[in-house]
Amino acid sequence: MSWLILLLxxxxxxxxxxxxxxxxxxxVLGPTIVFFVFLAISMAGLGWAVRRIPLGxxxxxWVGLGAALTVSYAIATGExxxxxxxxxxxLGIVGAVVGLKLVPHDTPTAERDVDVRD
Structure with a gap:
């Protein structure tokens, strides 16, 4: 679920x-409203995702896919x-993102069972 939230x-x-x-x-009012609404949604999703996915x-x-989608949209619209x-x-950005998903990662430190006696 964290990865889905991150992608969205x-x-x-x-x-x-x-x-x-x-x-x-x-x-311009319309795009300004869209900017602030989607900025809040995007940040909230990133914040939620980092509870389970390492921050880096x-x-x-988040940055890679956002950038790739932004450029792809600009190309598709002729901008x-x-x-x-x-x-x-x-494709390199998308490949790197897929690679980051495939690399195993430990549970974030806050969620690990840490024995303080060690």
Whole structure:
């Protein structure tokens, strides 16, 4: 469930990042509202996910997927040109995110059964 929440918060990150660009410095009301709503959703999801996923891993996944989705959306809408190198680097980001998911990690320190007598 933590990974699903993290992925959804990364999508929310891409939404707020896109809305930030469309808000024209917070001078357009609609995108400004979308920005603040999705910023809150994204941060709350990231905060929830790091209860079970190590912070460094969760943050890298959140930023990486958010960035990849933001660029992909900009390409799909014609705001950014498509190039072979962009595709390669976007696939690299996604590959790195998948790799971070596949790497085993211990339970966060706060949840470990630690024997203080050791």
């Amino acid at each position: 918060s990364a999508v929310a990150e891409a939404v707020w990042a896109t809305a930030l660009g469309e808000s024209e410095g917070f001078s 891993t969760a943050y890298a996944v 950014e040109p498509l190039s072979a190198l962009k595709v390669v680097f976007l």
